[in-house]
Amino acid sequence: MQNTSQVVARNLHLFDKSSLLIVGMPDDDLLSQIEYTQAFTWDYSVYSTLTRGGYKNVSWGAELDSDAVFKQVLLFMPKSKSELDLLFAMVSSRMDVGAELFLVGAKKEGINSAAKKLVSVGEHPEKIDMARHCQLWSVIKSVESAPFNLDDWLEEYEISAGDDKLTAVSIPGVFSHGRLDDATALLLDNLGRIPSGRVLDFGCGCGVLGAMIAKRNPEAMVEMVDINALSLYCAEKTLSRNQLKGQVYPSNGLQDVTGRFNGVFTNPPFHSGVKTNYSITETFIKTLPEHMTKNAPLRLVANSFLKYSALIDAALERFDIVTENTKFRVYKAFR
Ligand SMILES: C[S@@+](CC[C@H](N)C(=O)[O-])C[C@H]1O[C@@H](n2cnc3c(N)ncnc32)[C@H](O)[C@@H]1O
Incomplete structure (x- = not known):
């Protein structure tokens, strides 16, 4: 498993089995260890590998394909930092105030500076764990989000x-x-x-x-x-x-x-x-x-x-x- 997945895997007790959206996960076998509601990626190669591996409720596309709202979202740091604002806006439109957003990423991918941006979702982001040169952050959504429209970006x-x-x-x-x-x-x-x-x-x-x-x-x-x-x-x-x-x-x-x-x-x-x-x-x-x-x-x-x-x-x-x-x-x- 990739380092980011390993950090998630050692914190499984934090995740809500009933309502968890995972976004931007790697194509390793983390999904066999974590109970999730939906997993979403923009990467067709990750999508193809995971669906070939028999994982259910994995979707690929420019946007999430349902209007579902989740109690928790676990976001993997995107490959380019410029996607972060868009991703935060997209996922927080699927969370009510009080829902929890997790962000996981490697130091060399810039998780430290990315975590600072979590204040656009909630006031008090917290570093939950760090291992294998990666960090896991969490924030409770406290900022009301505007409806998300991809074309606005x-x-x-x-x-x-x-x-x-x-x-x-x-x-x-x-x-x-x-x-x-x-x-x-x-x-x-x-x-x-x-x-x-x-x-x-x-x-x-x-x-x-x-x-x-x-x-x-x-x-x-x-x-x-x-x-x-x-x-x-x-x-x-x-x-x-x-x-x-x-x-x-x-x-x-x-x-x-x-x-x-x-x-x-x-x-x-x-x-x-x-x-x-x-x-x-x-x-x-x-x-x-x-x-x-x-x-x-x-x-x-x-x-x-x-x-x-x-x-x-x-x-x-x-x-x-x-x-x-x-x-x-x-x-x-x-x-
Ligand atoms: C250097 S960019 C060029 C983009 C565009 N043609 C241009 O010139 O502006 C390379 C593109 O290849 C895509 N890419 C990366 N891995 C790929 C793969 N395995 N199969 C197909 N496309 C891939 C990337 O998403 C990216 O859009």
Whole structure:
């Protein structure tokens, strides 16, 4: 079990079996030890692992799918701290005054500063336990919360590449919230020819690449995949905000993608929370040929220090570096 789960597991006596919502749990076996009413995650990989493991009442989505109110909520620190305010607002809308919110997280993920924000829910947050470089906090809700509306958290920003302009729609916690990422900008300026037919935007975030592809070539049938429900929510919004069409759905790596694409465009992930994680993109690159039609192009942008050249070269043909600056490289290759 992960360290945060271990801290929860040694405090099981604190939890109310009759009405407990768990949010953002890892995909370990904590749920076999704790009696809960509902467990919720934005992470499709966690959701898939837990449901495959037979756990009941686990849900995935941009928002909780019922209006239920809980006596207790146990919140795992989100991967990005910018999600915290949104999460506090979301979960406290599911708690009456007097209900209890627990927050668990690792020191290196910033639990100390996150716990300070608990005063937005109740006046006297308390540190209940600390072990394995993690802390468990609790607060009794004393601040009335406004009704929660996810759309109130959306922000828009303008992006341009060449003569094409778009409005991106993002939300806290989604990659490059509020501003275009520099690596993505480099890829947008170097998209090359956009094929017609099925085109994949892998790890779409709020959908800037997929939307630009759809705008550049109306014959492209863009499919945008991501693991994070909030990313997919924003990608849908970005498409509709720009009157563009595309298919937006969850996939962990390429596991939930079927068939072959005439082109693949991506700024792929290299982080899981605070840790650098190359394995997702390595597996993605290795399995790409099974998902590309003959001569289909790949355009991938990444930090220059990431060693993707050899992997792409081994998986595909005609590998080349399209452009690079001090930080990023755009790679191209063909199946
Ligand atoms: C570097 S961001 C790029 C986002 C967007 N394409 C852009 O350029 O702004 C990588 C994206 O990959 C997603 N991601 C992380 N792990 C993933 C996985 N296993 N499968 C699919 N997507 C994943 C993240 O949620 C994130 O949105």
